[in-house]
Amino acid sequence: MTVSMKRIYAIFQKDLKDLSKNLFVSSIVILPVLMAFMYSRMGDILDLHYLIINLTLASVTAFIQCAVIAEEKEKHTLRGLMLSPATLPEILTGKSLVSLILTIVTLVVCMMITGYEPANLVLISFVILLSCLFYLALGTLLGLLTKTVVEASVVILPFMFLFGFGSMLKPLVDDYAILGFVEYLPNTQLVELAYKIESGLGFGSLWSHLAIILTWVIVATILTIFVYRKREMDD
Amino acid sequence: MENVIEVNSLAKIFGNQTALENVSFNVKKGETLGFLGPSGSGKTTTIKILTGQLRPTSGEAHVFGLSTSSLKNKDFRKRIGVLTDNSGLYNRLSIYDNLKLYCDLYNVPTAKIDEVLRLVNLTDDQKKVVSKLSKGMLQRVLLARTLLHDPELLFLDEPTSALDPANSKHIHEGLRRLNDQGTTIFLTTHDMSEAETLCDRVAFLHKGKVQLLDEPKKLRRQYSDSTITVELKDGREIVLPGGSEGADTIYNYLSTDQVVSVHSNEPTLGDIFVDITGRELV
Numbered sequence: 025m026t027v028s029m030k031r032i033y034a035i036f037q038k039d040l041k042d043l044s045k046n047l048f049v050s051s052i053v054i055l056p057v058l059m060a061f062m063y064s065r066m067g068d069i070l071d072l073h074y075l076i077i078n079l080t081l082a083s084v085t086a087f088i089q090c091a092v093i094a095e096e097k098e099k100h101t102l103r104g105l106m107l108s109p110a111t112l113p114e115i116l117t118g119k120s121l122v123s124l125i126l127t128i129v130t131l132v133v134c135m136m137i138t139g140y141e142p143a144n145l146v147l148i149s150f151v152i153l154l155s156c157l158f159y160l161a162l163g164t165l166l167g168l169l170t171k172t173v174v175e176a177s178v179v180i181l182p183f184m185f186l187f188g189f190g191s192m193l194k195p196l197v198d199d200y201a202i203l204g205f206v207e208y209l210p211n212t213q214l215v216e217l218a219y220k221i222e223s224g225l226g227f228g229s230l231w232s233h234l235a236i237i238l239t240w241v242i243v244a245t246i247l248t249i250f251v252y253r254k255r256e257m258d259d
Numbered sequence: 260m261e262n263v264i265e266v267n268s269l270a271k272i273f274g275n276q277t278a279l280e281n282v283s284f285n286v287k288k289g290e291t292l293g294f295l296g297p298s299g300s301g302k303t304t305t306i307k308i309l310t311g312q313l314r315p316t317s318g319e320a321h322v323f324g325l326s327t328s329s330l331k332n333k334d335f336r337k338r339i340g341v342l343t344d345n346s347g348l349y350n351r352l353s354i355y356d357n358l359k360l361y362c363d364l365y366n367v368p369t370a371k372i373d374e375v376l377r378l379v380n381l382t383d384d385q386k387k388v389v390s391k392l393s394k395g396m397l398q399r400v401l402l403a404r405t406l407l408h409d410p411e412l413l414f415l416d417e418p419t420s421a422l423d424p425a426n427s428k429h430i431h432e433g434l435r436r437l438n439d440q441g442t443t444i445f446l447t448t449h450d451m452s453e454a455e456t457l458c459d460r461v462a463f464l465h466k467g468k469v470q471l472l473d474e475p476k477k478l479r480r481q482y483s484d485s486t487i488t489v490e491l492k493d494g495r496e497i498v499l500p501g502g503s504e505g506a507d508t509i510y511n512y513l514s515t516d517q518v519v520s521v522h523s524n525e526p527t528l529g530d531i532f533v534d535i536t537g538r539e540l541v
């Protein structure tokens with residue numbers, strides 16, 4: 025199957041124009057930027073940098089993605105895309121690009137505000153980008169499962185909390201066994217990866233974290249494709 | 260003649276509700292078929308099955324020889340144009356930007372936009388934002404979008420339901436032109452005069468089945484009681500049998516210069532519709 029860049033770009037272009045006129049959704053980028061300003065005074069602490077980064081992934085990446093997909097459903101425009109020659113990879117890639125680019129811009133701005141300078145920028149960028157894929161899939165999935173933008177923006181709140189702040193629950197894990205899962209959340213894994221990369225550890229000690237994040241990406245992607253296929257049918 | 264659509268014993272059951280019970284019909288290449296029936300009779304359901312948006316419960320349908328399970332095919336989608344009541348536009352974008360997206364999706368030059376907008380009488384409005392459009396304008400933009408890629412087969416679900424008579428007429432002319440150029444059209448409508456002017460054949464869908472399928476003219480003749488109504492100058496209206504005995508009477512009235520008008524009492528499609536379904540169209 026060949027993927028048409030032209031179709032992907034057309035959807036991206038449309039989304040960019042549309043989102044620039046949709047303040048309800050696009051103004052969410054203010055949230056991590058404000059947080060970055062607040063925390064920038066507290067000094068160069070890795071945990072704080074990643075609080076902002078995880079918040080960006082949960083709010084900007086997942087929320088915007090969820091809202092734009094839900095809107096396509098609510099306004100019946102997704103049907104038009106599905107009936108066109110555009111394929112699933114083309115539609116979902118096209119629909120993810122705006123969220124992805126907004127995420128990258130927000131992350132760079134936030135990192136400039138908090139003064140985060142990763143020890144290994146290339147590796148950190150790769151890891152964050154990998155995490156991004158999970159949040160894009162999560163947003164798409166929730167957008168496909170809900171009927172309206174309003175419903176979507178309510179349903180995504182617990183997920184934003186869990187993935188945005190969930191890593192902060194980690195100190196409680198020793199006391200509450202049921203919180204054990206927090207260790208395996210992609211946001212917790214991202215923080216642990218960052219610590220290890222910062223202390224100069226090599227790939228050998230990183231791969232297990234990468235594998236866990238990759239598992240989240242794969243599971244979320246499979247679920248998304250499954251739900252999308254179901255949505256292609258009206259019954 | 261080659262069939263573009265072939266439907267055999269198609270059934271669709273939603274939960275415990277039967278929308279289509281046993282529907283069979285064919286659409287020939289190049290014809291315009293009107294799919295008529297009361298509200299809720301399953302017209303939209305049929306279109307959704309034929310365009311791969313719904314799975315039939317049983318029976319089979321082929322479009323361009325493809326069975327309903329293989330309608331996701333990219334080449335198939337380029338050959339059809341679909342306008343249903345669940346079609347939507349991007350509200351914050353202009354008419355032009357909405358159509359531009361579809362030009363790119365279908366790999367059609369943007370010069371096509373002008374052409375389809377002319378067909379729906381919206382050439383001067385292409386910069387308007389969709390959220391500011393009237394209902395009839397929205398419907399025309401959707402129709403324009405459906406026509407953008409020159410589909411060989413059009414599914415039009417009540418394409419003129421929100422339009423004023425002038426715009427309806429303009430679009431009818433456009434559709435007839437497309438049909439003359441070889442486009443096959445599958446059309447649903449509640450407007451019997453639209454069915455009459457546009458359709459080569461009409462099907463009446465009722466109680467989950469196609470009750471009747473033929474050319475409008477033939478149906479009217481078939482359902483005609485072949486009487487003639489004569490309106491006289493003294494205000495009387497006389498219904499006469501169609502045969503020679505009626506002819507003598509009309510001759511008398513005509514020769515004594517008493518006649519205002521003479522009408523043959525063929526039923527309209529609307530009359531036939533009511534006859535079949537037993538209720539008025541909504």
Ligand SMILES: Nc1ncnc2c1ncn2[C@@H]1O[C@H](COP(=O)(O)OP(=O)(O)OP(=O)(O)O)[C@@H](O)[C@H]1O
Pocket residue numbers: 258259273276277278296297298299300301302303304305
């Ligand atoms: N997705 C669905 N789930 C359940 N029932 C449905 C669904 N779609 C349609 N129906 C039912 O199937 C029947 C046929 O509906 P359909 O929309 O095909 O009618 P229609 O002929 O297009 O009516 P109208 O002229 O009002 O547009 C209706 O009783 C409707 O309630």
Ligand SMILES: [Mg+2]
Pocket residue numbers: 302303304344416
């Ligand atoms: Mg309908």
